[in-house]
Amino acid sequence: MARPRGPRFKVARHLGVNVFNHPKALKRGVKNHKLSDYGQQLLEKQKLKAYYGVLEKQFRRYVFEALKSRGNSGDVLVQNLERxxxxxxxxxxxxxxxxxxxxxxxxxxxxxxxxxxxxxxxxxxxxxxxxxxxxxxxxxxxxxxxxxxxxxxxxxxxxxxxxxxxxVRIPLREEIPVDLKDSKVIEFYSKN
Incomplete structure (x- = not known):
């Protein structure tokens, strides 16, 4: 079974968000960089992958499934990962x-x-x-x-x-405790 390995706290500092919900993850300072539109989309994608511990190949399947769905693609993507x-x-x-x-x-x-x-x-x-x-x-x-x-x-x-x-029910997007702009993730994959 493939899963993300490597320095978790370094990833959290790079993303600027405590994606691993660990008290020590953001002890050291977070560097803020001015990002291009593409850079913001990439960062949001990496953030979402880190929140759920999913690798790229599997993550793409979730994204394309969400793009084919009837609802808001960003909401559906996060709801499916949450489940x-x-x-x-x-x-x-x-x-x-x-x-x-x-x-x-x-x-x-x-x-x-x-x-x-x-x-x-x-x-x-x-x-x-x-x-x-x-x-x-x-x-x-x-x-x-x-x-x-x-x-x-x-x-x-x-x-x-x-x-x-x-x-009890399918979670609403605003109830899911992940801090990101899911529309940026959808934009990232819509170009490809």
Missing amino acids: RLDNIVYRLGFGSTLRQARQMVVHGHILVNGKMVNIPSYRVNVDDVISLREKSRKNQIFADNFSAIQLNVKYLEKDVENFSGRL
């Missing part, structure tokens, strides 16, 4: 970071509607129940993460007693 299983597992608080959440999915700790799914890019549908496997509930790290991390999005529902959560 990735690894991201939902992270938002529910099973993992303290997106990388940890992805690892939990790949190692088979997560169930979707009672069935084990180990594909991080699996798209969660409305009313799908995401839960922690029975064996994995004994793992203290997972239990601590899930009970300690507060749910801060309205489109998810969390059931702490049953170690589960549910996608």
Whole structure:
């Protein structure tokens, strides 16, 4: 499974946004450069890829799927990325970071509607129940993460007693906690 590797905090400083949601990511100063229109589009694309930990080939598929959709392409793109299983597992608080959440999915700790799914890019549908496997509930790290991390999005529902959560509805673009101009990403790919 391919995934982004390398210096995360350096990437966050370059993008100027704490895309990894880590307290130390932006400790050092961020350099502000005057960017051309193309440079701004490229930066927004890199930001969105970093938020969700997606590589270029897979990201292009998400973009072209969004371009073919009926709704606002930028909104659809971010909504589809937000509904990735690894991201939902992270938002529910099973993992303290997106990388940890992805690892939990790949190692088979997560169930979707009672069935084990180990594909991080699996798209969660409305009313799908995401839960922690029975064996994995004994793992203290997972239990601590899930009970300690507060749910801060309205489109998810969390059931702490049953170690589960549910996608209540498709998230609205303004509810998704990513700081970027998705129209720039769409412009970047519309030229190609």
